[in-house]
Amino acid sequence: MRTAFINQLIEEAKVNDKIFLLVGDLGFSVVEPFAELFPDRYLNVGIAEQNMAGIAAGLAMEGYNVYIYSIGNFPTLRCMEQIRYDICYHNLNVNIVAVGGGYAYGSLGASHHATEEIGMLRTIPNLVVCAPGDPAEAKAITTFTSNYVGPCYIRIGKAGEPDVHKPNGPGSLMLGDILPVSKAGEVAILSTGAMLKYVTDFVENNNIKASIYSFPFIKPINSEKLFNIFNSHTKLITIEEHQASAGFGSAILEIMNDFAERKELTSIPSLKRIAIPDQFYSVAGSQGYLREQAGLVLEKGDILNAISIEK
Amino acid sequence: MSDLSTIKFAKDIRLTTLEMVYHARASHIGGAFSMADILSVLYSNFIRIDPKNPESVDRDRFLLSKGHACTSLYATLALKGFFPKEELLTYGKDGSRLLSHTTHKIPGVEISAGSLGHALSISGGLALAAKRKSANWNTYCLVSDGELNEGSNWEMILLAPQLKLDNLILIVDYNKIQSLGKVKDVINLDSLKKKFEAFNWEVFDIDGHNHEELTSALDQCQTKNGIPKVIIANTIKGKGVSFMEDTVLWHYKSPDENQYKEAILELEKN
Ligand SMILES: [Mg+2]
Numbered sequence: 032m033r034t035a036f037i038n039q040l041i042e043e044a045k046v047n048d049k050i051f052l053l054v055g056d057l058g059f060s061v062v063e064p065f066a067e068l069f070p071d072r073y074l075n076v077g078i079a080e081q082n083m084a085g086i087a088a089g090l091a092m093e094g095y096n097v098y099i100y101s102i103g104n105f106p107t108l109r110c111m112e113q114i115r116y117d118i119c120y121h122n123l124n125v126n127i128v129a130v131g132g133g134y135a136y137g138s139l140g141a142s143h144h145a146t147e148e149i150g151m152l153r154t155i156p157n158l159v160v161c162a163p164g165d166p167a168e169a170k171a172i173t174t175f176t177s178n179y180v181g182p183c184y185i186r187i188g189k190a191g192e193p194d195v196h197k198p199n200g201p202g203s204l205m206l207g208d209i210l211p212v213s214k215a216g217e218v219a220i221l222s223t224g225a226m227l228k229y230v231t232d233f234v235e236n237n238n239i240k241a242s243i244y245s246f247p248f249i250k251p252i253n254s255e256k257l258f259n260i261f262n263s264h265t266k267l268i269t270i271e272e273h274q275a276s277a278g279f280g281s282a283i284l285e286i287m288n289d290f291a292e293r294k295e296l297t298s299i300p301s302l303k304r305i306a307i308p309d310q311f312y313s314v315a316g317s318q319g320y321l322r323e324q325a326g327l328v329l330e331k332g333d334i335l336n337a338i339s340i341e342k
Numbered sequence: 343m344s345d346l347s348t349i350k351f352a353k354d355i356r357l358t359t360l361e362m363v364y365h366a367r368a369s370h371i372g373g374a375f376s377m378a379d380i381l382s383v384l385y386s387n388f389i390r391i392d393p394k395n396p397e398s399v400d401r402d403r404f405l406l407s408k409g410h411a412c413t414s415l416y417a418t419l420a421l422k423g424f425f426p427k428e429e430l431l432t433y434g435k436d437g438s439r440l441l442s443h444t445t446h447k448i449p450g451v452e453i454s455a456g457s458l459g460h461a462l463s464i465s466g467g468l469a470l471a472a473k474r475k476s477a478n479w480n481t482y483c484l485v486s487d488g489e490l491n492e493g494s495n496w497e498m499i500l501l502a503p504q505l506k507l508d509n510l511i512l513i514v515d516y517n518k519i520q521s522l523g524k525v526k527d528v529i530n531l532d533s534l535k536k537k538f539e540a541f542n543w544e545v546f547d548i549d550g551h552n553h554e555e556l557t558s559a560l561d562q563c564q565t566k567n568g569i570p571k572v573i574i575a576n577t578i579k580g581k582g583v584s585f586m587e588d589t590v591l592w593h594y595k596s597p598d599e600n601q602y603k604e605a606i607l608e609l610e611k612n
Pocket of ligand 1: 515520
């Protein structure tokens with residue numbers, strides 16, 4: 032996803048001279064081609080994320096569409112107030128890019144586990160929150176944000192994830208789009224961010240009938256499309272590499288509740304949230320190992336039982 | 343020779359500020375008074391901005407970081423014609439756009455500020471944009487002494503010389519008092535001059551109430567020599583009203599009717 036992001040950003044910067052990239056002294060072997068092609072629209076501000084967010088606000092006030100790039104919690108939690116007040120309150124064209132979402136930097140420890148930022152960021156007005164599911168989505172989100180006017184957060188994974196959307200990717204994205212990956216049966220798995228490949232593999236390997244939807248946007252979410260998902264399934268499973276509190280599953284629950292409260296939903300599907308259970312993990316391990324530790328796994332029974340109840 | 347017009351303007355800024363603070367029963371008059379002379383000289387003779395066209399691309403940018411002292415900035419802008427003076431009396435009232443911390447919704451105000459330690463980074467971003475666009479406008483940023491406790495300021499103080507931001511002019515309203523006491527008793531900043539020099543800034547250490555010194559320093563700040571500039575304006579909190587001067591109390595207190603009348607008399611006398 033990292034590579035897809037930077038390659039697409041270079042493509043966008045070739046045709047859009049407003050694009051400016053700030054890095055917080057991170058991005059070795061990633062950002063160099065951009066820096067070489069566009070030295071006037073690139074700056075390494077050093078290891079200083081609060082300053083980076085403020086500089087981005089200043090550049091955006093002068094008409095630039097700014098990307099700030101660093102790892103996980105650094106361009107997000109470290110400068111949360113600058114994001115809220117300088118960038119979002121002033122409604123500026125700044126895109127905050129965090130690489131290594133979730134447990135992508137598994138064994139580097141809790142400092143590098145980005146597992147709370149979506150909850151914090153999605154409460155901030157004006158901010159669009161994105162978590163693409165594969166390199167093709169990362170590419171599409173990069174194009175989307177380079178044309179969108181206003182602040183965006185983009186959580187991307189690491190390098191080397193396989194593509195899920197084939198062969199031509201999801202195409203161009205509209206704000207809040209939901210991407211259907213497969214459509215089958217009464218159970219729908221709603222995935223955001225880099226969990227997508229795990230979900231599609233699980234369904235395929237277990238030969239299960241289930242719909243799969245990828246959510247590159249966590250805020251906003253196209254409510255009409257989501258309503259149709261609520262209406263056409265009896266069971267939903269949300270999965271995310273984030274704390275259960277205030278994350279993606281919470282966002283889906285909130286929207287479902289609002290439909291139910293307005294009596295617009297005739298029947299309310301059950302919803303299982305797969306997310307991190309309010310815990311830190313202090314063991315070494317790969318991304319896959321830590322996901323298992325945190326219980327970010329699908330259960331065959333959840334899907335099969337739901338199907339048998341319907342019958 | 344002192345510029346009489348800037349002295350008169352500073353007096354008007356203080357009187358107008360007093361009026362707003364008294365009617366709104368508001369705080370922070372001490373910090374609003376300490377920077378009144380700086381605002382007077384800046385807006386009379388240095389900041390190139392048209393009150394009728396405050397968003398013109400080639401204007402100088404002025405960012406107030408100590409947003410709690412907004413009253414004297416609002417007064418300055420209204421007196422200069424950025425918006426009607428009558429609006430000042432809505433300050434802090436229900437539904438007014440004049441919030442009690444500077445707000446970018448007001449013509450002539452570049453950014454909202456209330457949380458300390460934000461404006462200098464944004465100012466650096468503006469100055470960087472001007473450099474990258476080869477534009478010749480300047481960015482002025484006014485910070486308080488207390489807010490130099492915030493580490494975020496020092497991130498930009500480190501970076502600006504690296505980027506050769508000679509179009510960035512930082513002014514420290516060094517009134518020696520912060521929220522809970524004397525600056526020297528909370529976190530002593532001395533020698534602030536040596537600190538900035540060690541960070542490779544060009545430093546002007548002056549009396550921030552002396553208009554000749556302010557004018558001379560600001561004149562020298564126009565030099566484009568690859569070095570960012572800082573004016574350490576040594577000021578007195580509450581300057582202009584004897585019973586408000588140099589006390590922590592007037593960071594918080596609003597004048598009662600007698601104090602209000604007494605303050606007017608003192609300000610008129612000066
Ligand atoms: Mg002070």
